[in-house]
Amino acid sequence: MNSLYAAVLAIIISLVRRLPSDQAEVMATAISETAQTREEAAMLLTVSYYETGFRSRGPVIPFGLSGAPRACQLGLAYCAGVSLRSLRRAARCSKQMDRVFGFYHTGRCVPDPYSTRQARSYQGFLRRLPEQ
Numbered sequence: 001m002n003s004l005y006a007a008v009l010a011i012i013i014s015l016v017r018r019l020p021s022d023q024a025e026v027m028a029t030a031i032s033e034t035a036q037t038r039e040e041a042a043m044l045l046t047v048s049y050y051e052t053g054f055r056s057r058g059p060v061i062p063f064g065l066s067g068a069p070r071a072c073q074l075g076l077a078y079c080a081g082v083s084l085r086s087l088r089r090a091a092r093c094s095k096q097m098d099r100v101f102g103f104y105h106t107g108r109c110v111p112d113p114y115s116t117r118q119a120r121s122y123q124g125f126l127r128r129l130p131e132q
Contacts, residue, residue, distance in 0.1 A: 003130045004038070004041060005028055007129050007130055008027075008028040008032050008045060009024060009025065009028035011045060011125060012027055012028055015054070019053065019055070023054065023055060023056060026056055027054045027056055027062075030056075030062075030076045030080040031048065031080060033077065034080040034081055034084050035084065038129040038131065039126065040084060040088075041125075042126040043087045043091075044063065044080060044083060044084060044087070045122075045125045046118050046121050047063050047083060047087070047101075047104065048062065048063050048064075050117075050121070051063060056076050062079050062083075063082075063083035065079060065082060086104060089103075090104040096111070097115075097119035097122050098116045099115070100115075101118040
C-alpha cells in the first residue's frame with residue numbers, strides 16, 4: 001500500500017468517523033493519486049475537509065469546486081486535478097497558506113478567518129504526511 005495513500009486515508013478517517021469507508025477510500029485515492037507532493041496532498045485534504053467533509057456523492061461538489069461543477073461530473077480524479085490546478089495557481093500569490101486558501105476561495109490573495117482556519121489545518125495535515 002502506498003504510504004501517502006495510507007496516511008491520507010488515516011487522516012480522513014480520523015476527522016470524519018461517520019463517513020462510509022468506501023467514501024473515505026475513494027477520496028484518499030483521488031488525493032494521493034493527484035498530488036505530486038505532500039504539500040499538494042495537504043492542500044487537497046484541507047479543501048476537501050472544509051468544503052465537503054470528504055464526501056464525493058450526493059448534493060455536494062467535491063473539493064468545493066462550485067465554480068466548475070461540471071469538472072466533477074467527469075470523475076473524481078478529474079475533479080481533484082482541477083482543484084489542484086486552482087490550488088497551484090493560488091499558491092503563486094503567496095507562500096503564506098492563509099493567503100493561498102483565501103485566493104482559492106475568493107480570487108484575492110487576502111486571508112480571512114476561514115482561510116486562517118484552513119491554514120492551521122493544512123499545517124497539521126502536512127505534519128502527518130510522510131516525506132516522499
